[in-house]
Amino acid sequence: FFYVSASPGAQPFLEQIENSAEALQDYGISVVKVNCPKEDVSRYCGKENALRKAYLFRGNMLIREFPTDALFDVNSVVANVLFALLFNEVKYVETLADLQNIENALKGRSNMVFAYVPATGTAEHRAVMEAAFVYGTVHQFVLTTEATLLRDTGNDEPDVSSARLLFCHCQRATDLAQPCRRTAMGQPLTMLNIHRHLKLMGAPLVTEVAEDPEKVSTVHLQLGLPLVFILSQKETYEADRRTAEFVAWQLLGKAGVALLSRDLVDLNILLRSNVALKTPDEGVPVKYLVLEDTDEVITLVEDKSKVGQIQEDDEEDEEDEDEKENNNQDIQDDQVVEAVSRDKKRELPLEQILVLTEETFHSALLETARTVVLFYASWEAVSLAVLRSYTEVADHLKGTQGVLLARVNCWDWPGLCTKENVTQFPTIRIYEKGERWVMYDGMWGTEELTSFIMLSRVSCPLKLATIEEAEGYLRGEFPSELSSYHHASVLGVFSTAMNEAREAFEEAGNILSGHVTTGMYFEDDALALSRKYMVSPPALLLARSGGRSVEGIALSKQSAQDMVRMIRYELLDIFPEITVQNLPRYLQLRKPFLILFSDGDIGEMESKEMLKLAKGRPRQAFVACWLNLKKTPVGYGVLKVYFATVPSLPLLLWVNLHAGGQVFKFPSEQTITEMNILSWLEKLKAGLEIPSSTLSEEDWKPPLPAYDFLQMMETAVPEVPLHTSHRRGDTPAPESPGGDTTVQREPSQETKAEKGGTPGRDLRGTVPRLAAREKQGKRHSEL
């Protein structure tokens, strides 16, 4: 560069060219500045114009002159200088024809590096030139700044503002008519990246290996890229080789591909595995996978985060593949629903049960003293299960006077059910002539419901007129309609003045209607009755099993609710036999169970000892009970869970149902006596015994997963911007809710997605299940 010391305009340029000196030195180029004496009018100093130029010489030959404004920084200096020097190595093209000519000339001979830079003198331009300096003798470099050319080279939507570099595999190309295969460099154009890219392009497409993948190292791994192994065996070698090449082309520049012959290497891996992945990271073991098509291999590399996921899924698949087949989500696992649907073809004997409709409902209720109404929905399994029991009840009650069994299908008459405030299915109510009704709140079983209907026929509480009636009532002989019916009776004894207590008792009786019969006696001679049973009014007399035992209970609390609670509690047996039906009543006490499992009735001795224990101890502490395995065979299931096999019977257990869930077994060598049990219980309390079992604390989670439609939608229709709301920052509302978007929507996104899966790309057939997974969305054709 020639300059006149006085010219200030040259100063910025001087700085830049001085800065470039070091960079240019690497390429054997020296920077010289010549201070032109004022009087010098030689070739370079003289002309006014010349001072705005820099000159490039080789030896004493002038190669090129540059206007100084083209050399605005180090990058532009280096780029332009190298561009001038590497005139043969880097061809500049402007038209597609030029490019094709070069390409055709290279076919079968050498490869081409095609670079597009938006402008010369940029950092990218410099990087390309620097690379050309190194590789210019190996590959033909072609440079352009024409955006149209980039478009013509098959880039659909090129971003013309950023530079791009394509490696064109012309050396392998044989067909003159076809353009060379291209591999675009994904990274930004820097010297290092270009170097790396060219290095990768130079590496063999598929490496064949015959050693443990852990030991293999290729250029890819050295450059920090993963290496994919396609596992091959002799029989499928040809197909595997093709697959490997196909994958390699897809992954060129992103990962290496190696073909590993399993026959030559003794690998301790699953036979089904067909792909292995080795990452450049130190110490990460090679992962073996079972993939189904080449797309998966590619996603595997492109989205490394998925590796773990696919792997996990796979492991799971391996473990419970068989189970999964049987354990499908679409198989019914609800015992009630399944039982009902298996029973649906059987015609139910419903002729005893009157069908009520919106029109007939009210008139029908007036016709009989008591109408039992089952509200149900004909599609709902629990209702239908109850309907079956209901037909059995109808059979039991056939011919009973004053009771009519009816049903309302809420699926037919939603208005009626809403009006009657029936919000749950099933619901059973007993309507008494007129307006009053009682809701059935007991077990949905034939026996329980029958008994409830029978007991609620008698008004509750029943007002007893004479002392004889009261005695008969306690014996279960009065009222006569219940005499053949086993039931407990509660008799309230009041003196005439005790209005408040009497009213409360009446209310309590109402609430308990159907569960227990209640009667009340408040005649003048009530005292005689109370004296006989040694209670003072107000009091209750509780008669069980036909009046053989009558208990007197003083009424201290006066509210109806308290009375209900008390009566319910008093009705519990001291040493009950636990059944499926009565367990809930004892569960409500929320106490540990001391339970004697017996195959059949319990022995007299055990019974006596247990009863003594139950009576002797304060009843608050635990529930003493027994279970007849003959009557309640599910008890076997319970024992099996506790002990795996059924131990010898009878068997006494302490079960902490509500706290901790420990199960303790009374030593079988000891006899069941009150004393033995008490001392055992002491030891339990002291923590000296080891529980035989502990009840599972597990939560009731969903038995099986649901169909993940959200994920299916995302996979099938990735264009659907499901995530927008989360990802996008401050973009405005995409569409007003009422916008007329439906009309102009893109052609079916679904079909697009379907087309996405190009056929013939799946991995070779050695992978089992390959075909099995190909299940397309089955659609109903015709019917």
Place this chain on the structure above:
Amino acid sequence: LSLALYTGSLCVASSAAFLYHDYCVIGAGPSGLQAAYFLQQAGRDYVVFERSHAPGSFFALYPRHRKLISINKQYTGKCNSEFNLRHDWNSLLSHDHRLLFRHYSRDFFPNADAMVHYLEDFASLLKLQVQYNTAIIHVTLEKDEQAWNGHYFLLTDQDRHNYKCSSLLVATGMWVPNVVNFPGSEYVEGYETVSINPEDFAGQTVLILGRGNSAFETAENILGVTNFIHMVSRSRVRLSWATHYVGDLRAINNGLLDTYQLKSLDGLLEGDLEDLAIVKDKKGKLHITLRFYLENRNTSAGIDSITLPQDELDNFATRAPYDRVIRCLGWKFDFSIYNRSLRLMPGKGNKKKYPQIKPSYESRGTRGLFILGTASHSVDFRKSAGGFIHGFRYTTRAVHRLLENRHHGVPWPSTVYPITQLTNSIIKRVNEASGLYQMFSVLADIILLRENATAFEYLEEYPVGVLAELEMQTGRKAPNGLFVVIMEYGRNFSGADKDVFYYNRAVGEAQHAWQSNFLHPVIYYYKHLPTEREMKLRPPDWPLPRPDAVHHIVEDFLTDWTAPNAHILPLRRFLENCLSTDLRNFFAESCFFFAFTRQKLPPFCRQGYVGMQGLVGSEGLRRHAVEAGLLEDYTARDFSGDRTPDSHDGSQNQLLRDHAIPVRPLQHLVNAKDE
């Protein structure tokens, strides 16, 4: 100046004689009466103003050819009254069974007179407060801090009577005919007045402007007697069976399409009416030309100097002269009576005929002003049924519920159920609810979960567009997540150019339910109530923002979603996975078993069995469950050396064992797949 004087005089009169009502309803058409019904039921102070002497004055005149295109289905094979409303497009909602439209007409497409009669009965039988012969000609606001909405609505009728209301429900419908002005538009007859006697068209050539149902209805009427009919409109014909939108061309009216496509002289053309011009020649024939030619001619010359398109393009489509041109361009909302202060603005684009409202049907400009009925259709224009009786009867109810909550502290009606009823409640509603069905993608049932998912609260038919405001609008709280039950067509199924008869269009399997095309229930699950922002940023043509999980119940040919395995089971799995619990039903015996072997019980046992409502089940059912491998049969156990000698028992066991071949251990049932 005259306007200023006019408004001035009004102000003077204002303080004098205002009749006050909490609610004023303008218009005693279907939506006005529907609103009146709900207000009356709730015991509110309201009045309906009707300019005519009877309700439904629009129907007294329209449709001109008297055939309603809303279906009146007499039979569905079901007696479920709620379900039947899905196929009754004319009745309004009421408790009175006499007021079902099928009692008024036996025609599938009833005569409009039946509607007039029906609306009269609806108003009189229910004793609705309608003030007839009262045309509201001006509506303005009076600011008042005390008022419900910070202002009162002041209404003036034709006799200068004044009314004052706290809340204004506009149910005036769409009755102002759309007209286009172009040179020669004076020769155009309007749908409102055109003859409906086919005789009058005998041997004539007719051009119809417009492509809606009124245009086709007009064409249908004269199809047999005209030389030919041409129809011109800017947009392509949209067939309602392809778009699933009842406002598009209904098959009952499309006779002209048949004759067009079967080369019978009639025809359809697309073109912008704004560019047209009509020229009448000396014989009284009407020629179509372009506005462009008229603007360029020298004004002095006569009719013959006007360039006709065929002068330059001798095969111009509408070169044949017409005897008549009829305008059938539909109607728009009457904006004229509202003072500027109400800021009742027309919508944008193809919704400019409607006033701008929020998805809550409240005006965007004025709080307390709600648009009801067909004028509220901008919320779901060309999507759902909100512009039609069978749609807006539900949206009107929704507006009423919003108002009850806002002004009277009556929260949105809801029912609380135990969680075991969750699957049932959804199945019940998707099978019978008519509001969800008619107002698909607009009204949704909302299920608000209670803490720990032990119970839930069920709200029906809430406008889904204001989901984010749910707590404020309903007075119900949603702190523990919610389900939104809605009905949708397949996303790419409906549209003017879509083939809706393509082979394999129906999805049959539950696992592909999300691809269902026909109307089917969709349940969205949100852990938190979506925010206003999320609602705004939802994907286009999604009614709701991205949920935490979504479930589609597979489309059903009979719209009967009660199949245990295809419909209920996948729904249950979805609900279970959202709530992370087990929603199966169990027989009492299983609950007994769980009570003794597990510290926790599944919800069904907890809420049923433990509360002494266990499902004992009949012996037959028990056996079925055992056969299915879902219940273990312990009576069939064989304990060596422990057998009872009871021969009867033994043989029974044997029998059961033979029956119960695929006995799988109960563990299968118990094994809750955790991770």
